[in-house]
Amino acid sequence: MTETKTVTIATLLGSLRKGSYNAAVARALPALAPPGMTVKALGSVRELPIYDADIQAEGFPAAVTAMADAIRAADGLLIVTPEYNYSIPGGLKNAIDWLSRLPDQPFAGKPIALQTASQGLLGGARCQYHLRQAMVFLDGYVLNKPEVMVPSVQTKVDERTGALTDATTRDFIARQLVAFAAFIGRLR
Amino acid sequence: MTETKTVTIATLLGSLRKGSYNAAVARALPALAPPGMTVKALGSVRELPIYDADIQAEGFPAAVTAMADAIRAADGLLIVTPEYNYSIPGGLKNAIDWLSRLPDQPFAGKPIALQTASQGLLGGARCQYHLRQAMVFLDGYVLNKPEVMVPSVQTKVDERTGALTDATTRDFIARQLVAFAAFIGRLR
Amino acid sequence: MTETKTVTIATLLGSLRKGSYNAAVARALPALAPPGMTVKALGSVRELPIYDADIQAEGFPAAVTAMADAIRAADGLLIVTPEYNYSIPGGLKNAIDWLSRLPDQPFAGKPIALQTASQGLLGGARCQYHLRQAMVFLDGYVLNKPEVMVPSVQTKVDERTGALTDATTRDFIARQLVAFAAFIGRLR
């Protein structure tokens, strides 16, 4: 009960477009979070170069270590992302690849939840199972249910304000955040 | 028979490190190709920014269109890549994401073969099934067999010269290239 | 052109329930097939025991060899199935496992198409990617597109007659069958 009052969630966004629908989903999270849950956005995946072990050998980019510190400081990680070509967007995967190389990689033992939104009918489902497979290696603990996959997201966001307005979607996301808080509590 | 005399294969490399083992595999391909098969390396995935639809709206980066033109001009595409975190390296996936957005995306109907090498025991197998799933959406025709997954690759490359020296691996790759030429012939 | 006049398709059904929605989809196929395509139902996956190599050592069950002969005689195989627990139904997978052990296994080089229907929103999509992965090993050539995934199928079948009545779904399936005929022609 009281535990959820101190839960901090870091959100990692998989898309870059200014008018991104997934960004709209991510922006809605603080208002949808249960009492006691704080939601903080991580930096953009745009800040990272394409992973190259030779760059790593000279030192991790500051954007990587900052992102890792913020994930470590959070009680849970929430990935909000579109699906690109039936899999993980390259930019998001590139961020995960960088973070995975840190000596104390930040996904290990971390509770993780996934949200995908797409303009198609499947809502990004395929991307989620690829992310789950990556998290097996990285030893992240990914929440099973409820799975947030938002289909036809273009009909659920106000194009003018960029707000996620669909009530059913908002309720469903709120329910996942409650389940995520309980999952974090169980894993403590 | 005579068909294979004119087969051109473009290779897309998933890693950037100078001493990359997968680069060693890719460099070995011209010498392993059957008579009549030409192997040409595509540009580096490093040249592409992280995909952003707002950048696309201003025009595709020249590196994307050059890569697409080279794939279209080839009879087949060969992807040579490490596996990162049980999936596709972010940089490679980012290149695929950019290429997929072109009006006449270059994977459609294209014969494709996969090669992965890793220092672990599975040789990058998990990455290959994620690439195959992406190619369902992109309508690429991916060769089923033989699957080239090179485990313990660090024991199969001469660290000094960067040459792929393991005879068994070289023979196996050569066999895949013959099968790939036949696959291309069947799909013509 | 004239080739499609002689195309024979064998259909393998993944469910057993008398009122099965996927059976309704399978029954609709002959009427939806393009001119010249014949659709023949294979035997039920119910006829096969759970795979056991000790049974195989005494001889393949007659139901297995009959199913294999019918697949070999066909120009293409169409699998119509529900998704169970985010993967392939055990009974269907068991049939594939038996067929795969035959000396001249019938999936090798065979054009294959997939159709899934479910009462949920994703239409059985997850099952299709697992079937595709099995077919990599079995060297089946699986049609990429269009992917037939029928969501909310309970609203598209007449419960009284068991007929697939939804016009949009019928049109989409008919389009896949045309694409499948072309795919078979390309692979000949």
Added chain:
Amino acid sequence: MTETKTVTIATLLGSLRKGSYNAAVARALPALAPPGMTVKALGSVRELPIYDADIQAEGFPAAVTAMADAIRAADGLLIVTPEYNYSIPGGLKNAIDWLSRLPDQPFAGKPIALQTASQGLLGGARCQYHLRQAMVFLDGYVLNKPEVMVPSVQTKVDERTGALTDATTRDFIARQLVAFAAFIGRLR
């Protein structure tokens, strides 16, 4: 500490052959378990008919309810199985499908570990990711690491006695059982 003294693990075996290598792995488990862990074998997947909702409507087979009761009574479930055709054996999947239909399905919230053995080089890895995907739907909590995938298992079992004799494999399995006990403790 004392918690592990009361841990009971149920094992579900995916193969039926008398001389099954995976059965050899499963038989080795009681001797490899840490102090306080009891390992009990579930019934054979052979006992279940191919899943049919019409059979279910007349009542679940006794073998299904017995298996479910034993899983519910255990603190964790360990699946030991070969990989068939790059996926889950049909017989094992069929057992999971039956169990999943019970009103109080036994996988929900249950700690689960996976072990696969194969005669090939990948040790059944592909099967494990398909099992993990099924367990997302069924809300099982699958241990991430260490992943037990036993390649070339035919060289690690004494054909005469059926004993798993390879010391490295035995040590690795013992390590997974310790990690599984800790995982169960964390989820309590």
